[in-house]
Amino acid sequence: MNRALYLKELKRNRKNATIWTGIVLAFTLMILSIYPSFAEMGEEMAKLMSSMPEAYARAFGIDSNTWASIVGFYSTYYGVYITLLMGIFTASTGATIVGKEERDGTAEFLLTHPLSRAAVSSTKMAVLGTLFLIVYAVQSLVAVAGMAVFGDDVPWETVAAMHAHGFALVLFFTGAGVLLGSLLSVKTNFMGPVVGLIFGSYFLNAIARSTESVEWLSYASPYRYLQLHLDGGSMDVAWGACAAFVAMALILVAVAHRRYLTRDILG
Amino acid sequence: MAAIELNGLTKSYGTSRGIDDVTLSVREGEMFGFIGPNGAGKSTAIRTMLGLLIPSSGTALIMGQDSVIQGHVIRKKVGYLPSEVHYYNEMTSRELLTYHADLMGLTDTSAEMEQLAATLELDLDRLISDLSFGNKKKCAIVQALLHQPDLLLLDEPTSGLDPLIQNRFFELLEARNAEGVTVFFSSHILSEIQRLCHRAAVIREGKITAIEDINSLLAKQMKKVRLVLEDGHAPELPTGASDAHWSGSKVTFDYVGATSDLVTWLAAQRVVDVTLNEPDLESIFMNYYRRES
Secondary structure, rough: OHHHHHHHHHHHHHHHHHHHHHHHHHHHHHHHHHHHHHHHOOOHHHHHHHHHHHHHHHHHOOOOOHHHHHHHHHHHHHHHHHHHHHHHHHHHHHOOHHHHHHHOHHHHHHHOOOHHHHHHHHHHHHHHHHHHHHHHHHHHHHHHHHHHHOOOOOOOOHHHHHHHHHHHHHHHHHHHHHHHHHOOOOOOOOOOHHHHHHHHHHHHHHHHHOHHEEEEEEHOOOHHHOOOOOOOOOOOOOHHHHHHHHHHHHHHHHHHHHHHOOOOOOO | OOOOOEEEEEEEEOOOOEEEEEEEEEEEOOEEEOOOOOOHHHHHHHHHHHHOOOOOOOEEEOOOOOOOOHHHHHHOEEEEEEEEEEEOOOHHHHHHHHHHHHOOOOOOHHHHHHHHHHHHOOOOEEEHOOHHHHHHHHHHHHHHHHOOOOEEEEOOOOOOOOOHHHHHHHHHHHHHHHHOOEEEEEEEHHHHHHHHOEEEEEOOOOEEEEEEHHHHHHHHHOEEEEEEEEEOOOOOOOOOEEEEEEEEEEEEEOOOOHHHHHHEEEEEOOOEEEEEEOOHHHHHHHHHHHHHH
């Protein structure tokens, strides 16, 4: 790993990371801060929930029991929006962090220095890992603080399990973004494929949850294995699934790394 | 040990041509020209030497080390000036050159940076995005020289530079070469190669067609001669003249031979005006290849 490149890349991604982290934090705070109002609505909210189409409610993990606690309420938005937003940021950054140098023509500058390609790739992955950890850690801290402020008797084990699943899921999407970046042309606008992959995975699972006849679809989605919706009131860490998806993320990054070592650099 | 040793170096891009079986050797301390028309494969050869492109076959040894396996070690000793400069637009030249020094593992290069920038009239504190092509090229020259490399790989280095700065750049190159730095100078402008280099390789359609001592190349170089003679004077053209076209008292012809013989012949004619032109590169090549074949 090269220190000068690491610092330069962090600085280069600072603005983008700040914007995305800000969006995720604002959203997290907004959800948690509106929970007390929902809770006060009591029966009216329960009526509203029961009026929703059953398939729709199942698809998005919405029901009156789930929304009876701040963790359940938060889990709906964590699964639908927060992990998607974090995944889009880290996966799109992963897809472009190496290829951007080629797209902008600066790869020639970088790779005519005494840096091995392995050092360039591993340094860029270290930057990506740092950005991932920052957005994940800051969001988790704000979520914990928000639940402590706006909720009562928070089941912290369930929160920890949900965030462990979120960690593995977003890391997997990040690895998939890195691999996409190595497979597609550097001139590709990666936002489309990345958003497609993440939203596609989510909706595949949502559709499968909504109708039993297509439940088999969920096997193709990581959301099946890494539960985020609080369906039954509590949640345990799926250690096996977490380990599997973290391992898959590392394998995807390793494949992209190997491709980078042996391919031509565009000028 | 040769500074550069290319052995059967080939780079192909699927069906399109890159370079084919390029073999040449550049001695340490030599100024070596690499001349060929646009698209001949000059940049491909240099980018392969730097390890940016993976050779399809053959090897490139730079200061005895393989460009693919030991590329990162080689690049510590190499200054590279690309034909087209692409930098980080959000940086100033000073920030970029400091970043370059950091990547090179250098500590304090500010004095050298200031001196080179002053020589080339480069404002170090302007954003890269605000620089003209010529000024970006000046920044690239400072970058190539700043870390005191043992070998300079220069790819069309003068494009975008005005004649004054070109001249200063050539003086910098000559000074570095006098200190023992090897210079590999790629260009499609023959006069630049003539001025600086000891030997030159000619590349055409990806293949090396000749490696010549510059004096030998000059001796074989064709000149385009245009004469306006006094009315009624139509002498026999000198030995070495070809492709003559008469129009009244005016004649143009190609000349290959000793310049002194041409001057002696001209002195004996009733000449109103004379123009000797360095022909364009394609004409030199066509003439050169015709004679070589």
